[in-house]
Amino acid sequence: MKDFTSTPPPVKHIAEPTVRRLSGYLRFLEAFDVEGHETISSGELARAGGTTSAQVRKDLSFFGSFGKRGLGYAVKDLIASLREILGLDTRWPVVIVGAGKIGAALAQYRGFGTHGFDVVGIYDTDPSRVGTRLNGVTVRADRDLEGDIATLTPRIAVLCVPGEAAQAALDRVVGAGIRAVLNFAPTSLVAPEGVTVRAVNMATELEVLAYALTNESRD
Amino acid sequence: MKDFTSTPPPVKHIAEPTVRRLSGYLRFLEAFDVEGHETISSGELARAGGTTSAQVRKDLSFFGSFGKRGLGYAVKDLIASLREILGLDTRWPVVIVGAGKIGAALAQYRGFGTHGFDVVGIYDTDPSRVGTRLNGVTVRADRDLEGDIATLTPRIAVLCVPGEAAQAALDRVVGAGIRAVLNFAPTSLVAPEGVTVRAVNMATELEVLAYALTNESRD
DNA sequence: AGTACCTTGTGAAGGATTTCACAAGCACCC
DNA sequence: GGGTGCTTGTGAAATCCTTCACAAGGTACT
Ligand SMILES: NC(=O)c1ccc[n+]([C@@H]2O[C@H](COP(=O)([O-])OP(=O)(O)OC[C@H]3O[C@@H](n4cnc5c(N)ncnc54)[C@H](O)[C@@H]3O)[C@@H](O)[C@H]2O)c1
Ligand SMILES: NC(=O)c1ccc[n+]([C@@H]2O[C@H](COP(=O)([O-])OP(=O)(O)OC[C@H]3O[C@@H](n4cnc5c(N)ncnc54)[C@H](O)[C@@H]3O)[C@@H](O)[C@H]2O)c1
Numbered sequence A, B: 001m002k003d004f005t006s007t008p009p010p011v012k013h014i015a016e017p018t019v020r021r022l023s024g025y026l027r028f029l030e031a032f033d034v035e036g037h038e039t040i041s042s043g044e045l046a047r048a049g050g051t052t053s054a055q056v057r058k059d060l061s062f063f064g065s066f067g068k069r070g071l072g073y074a075v076k077d078l079i080a081s082l083r084e085i086l087g088l089d090t091r092w093p094v095v096i097v098g099a100g101k102i103g104a105a106l107a108q109y110r111g112f113g114t115h116g117f118d119v120v121g122i123y124d125t126d127p128s129r130v131g132t133r134l135n136g137v138t139v140r141a142d143r144d145l146e147g148d149i150a151t152l153t154p155r156i157a158v159l160c161v162p163g164e165a166a167q168a169a170l171d172r173v174v175g176a177g178i179r180a181v182l183n184f185a186p187t188s189l190v191a192p193e194g195v196t197v198r199a200v201n202m203a204t205e206l207e208v209l210a211y212a213l214t215n216e217s218r219d
Numbered sequence C: 001a002g003t004a005c006c007t008t009g010t011g012a013a014g015g016a017t018t019t020c021a022c023a024a025g026c027a028c029c030c
Numbered sequence D: 001g002g003g004t005g006c007t008t009g010t011g012a013a014a015t016c017c018t019t020c021a022c023a024a025g026g027t028a029c030t
Helices: A016-034 A042-049 A053-061 A075-086 A101-107 A110-114 A142-152 A163-175 A202-214 B016-034 B042-049 B053-061 B075-086 B101-107 B110-114 B142-152 B163-175 B202-214
Strands: A072-074 A092-097 A117-124 A137-141 A156-159 A180-183 A196-199 B072-074 B092-097 B117-124 B137-141 B156-159 B180-183 B196-199
Touching (some): A016 A042, A016 A053, A016 A075, A016 B202, A042 A053, A042 A072, A092 A101, A092 A163, A101 B101, A110 B202, A117 A142, A137 A142, A142 A163, A180 B202, A196 B202, A202 B016, A202 B075, A202 B196, B016 B053, B016 B075, B092 B101, B092 B142, B110 B117, B117 B142, B137 B142, B156 B163, B163 B180
Parallel strands (some): A092 A117, A092 A156, A117 A137, A156 A180, B092 B117, B180 B196
């Protein structure tokens, strides 16, 4: 018999590291489910996600109570709960700005779609790129951006333009109503209150590695 | 007259967020230098990096004392100091494993080189990709991986293989002596003690955005 | 029905990081 | 040479995040 139903819980403010870990748990659970497992303990989840079992339980406890004491978590149920928590019980249309090397790679990335995100538009200033097709989506001129955002109502934009163009591109998508942006350009952008900007910065990632290598005298 | 010289400081253990911010400061300073500015205050640096001036000063203070009270920091000197702190006073050879869409995009990414990282090898199992050239580097067969690592002595590997192949690829590069890895596959990997693995996970980034959008009722 | 065993959920403790706030240093001007 | 104004460097306080540790709840087996 079903319980009546997935407690939409209190939830105050959740730390970003927690949200990142939840995403990681979900990723692992999906694979674990495919392998045919029915339940999982916080300990197993922790090992897979590189944390501790207490951390896993604490992370989940912010949103409700999903496990059975003595048994662990029902894999399928936990997947459903995590999807709901993360806002993945609906699909998210996404636009990509910049159809260069990285933009094209992303547009053709299948994992995008399998995680609930649909690329509904991709834009470029370069006339020679406009009109080419990437994974079923035709590259459109950047002047179509605002109109398309109005009609396709994506909520997320991915910026794959050169650093010099990134702030301007951000301003345009924000002006058109976008409130969540993933930025691949290696520049830090300023956005108005209420707009979430996340950056994927290759140089920073490599530099963190370089730092770790030069300071491996830590124990 | 030169001071005698950039204090190689005490330095205990530095938190990762600090290192990330230092990388961000460096990125901004390089642009700021090109614009011809000679000095910068912690406040300006903070605005550019999305933090506070106290945070900037605290971050730097772990490594020494780089500013002049009343004036701020000399841009060129601070750039040099940050490069040294991050281990960027030498160039880093890097190998890329997997010459698919993302691996190819990275291999052709110029920003890689301008930040001190040289792609010295790129490897793929697919015979149809082997032999193609990407930005001056020829794709080689994955069986050449261990030998090349021995002769080219890269210290960093970037994994751009499918999720199923990622752990095996990690094990191979680690076995060949690599101790720092950047993983683009959406799987969390386990590495032996002493090996630093960082992950760039597109799905997680988008999910954090989706979470932010669904919970924008935070003030 | 009772016992043994296992794993969750969670206050409380502990640790880490960020923010505060201010003394000290430096440049510039009168 | 003393005063003014600005900005750094840094202990101390505050906040945030993780880990601990254990009661509570559940299963399985006898
Ligand atoms: N290639 C990589 O692996 C990689 C990795 C990390 C970060 N990046 C960053 O991603 C961004 C793009 O890199 P890339 O390698 O794809 O470069 P690219 O030159 O291949 O692509 C950039 C594309 O953006 C288009 N563009 C320029 N201004 C535009 C605008 N205002 N609106 C729409 N489109 C515009 C250009 O026409 C071009 O097609 C850069 O900021 C780069 O630093 C790239
Ligand atoms: N394309 C993207 O935008 C994107 C974005 C984020 C993450 N990723 C991840 O990056 C990885 C690669 O994605 P992609 O889109 O480039 O896929 P792809 O299929 O285009 O490329 C994968 C390449 O790896 C090669 N390969 C497979 N096993 C290998 C092995 N053991 N050794 C060496 N090479 C091997 C394949 O021959 C292929 O050329 C995947 O894990 C994907 O999830 C891709």
